[in-house]
Amino acid sequence: MGSTTVTGYSIPQKALHWMMALLILFNLIFSDGMEHWNRLMRRGEPITPDDIASANIHAYVGIAVLVLCLVRLCLRLVQAVPEAPADEPPIARLVAKVTHWAFYAIFLAMPLSGIGKYYFGNDIAGELHGGPIKLLLWALIVLHILGVLVHQFFWRTNLLRRMA
Known part of the structure; x- marks a missing residue:
């Protein structure tokens, strides 16, 4: 019985990768509805059904990300x-591995902290959600894209075709 590469x-x-x-x-760029709802809540101002609907879109998309992440982890x-390209330097392999697992951690932490704030009123979860977790997610997205570009155009490993 042989192993398959x-x-x-x-x-x-x-x-799953592209849907997520x-x-x-979408949620990073169009978070206005949730941010508006949060401002109204903090100030104790009236919240309209439209405010709730806008916030719910953000929440439901976040819950979808959480579910898709769990499915994606199961598939993984x-x-x-696939293994890292053979020509990839060891330090780049380590950075890629750490980055990918950090993504999974954030794909779980971001929706869970959002749920904690929106559905349970946990302000600490909300601060984490809109602060350090969001910042780390943006940083990882930039790092991920830069890594793909380095593979594609500097090392010429054609890594992009594996996910395209």
Whole structure:
């Protein structure tokens, strides 16, 4: 019984990656409804059904990210992932591995902290959600994109085709 080397991501893994990317970017860019709801709550001002609807969109997208992350983790365990390109320097392999697992941690922490604030009124969770976790997520997104670009155009490993 031989072992099989995984050379690319499966279609479900690719679909989950891109769905999550779009949902996460949506929530990062269009968070006004939730921020407006939060300002009204802090000031004790009246909240309209439209305010709640706008905040709910942000919350539901975040919950979708949480669910998709759990599915993605299960697929990762069942289907495995491709090895790093052979020419990749060891330090870059380590950075990639740490970055990917940090993404998973944030994909869990971000929605859970949002749930803690929105549904349970936990202000500490809200501060973490809109502060350090959000900042770290943006930093990881930039690092991830830079890593792909370095692979594609400097090392010429054509890494992008594995997820495209």
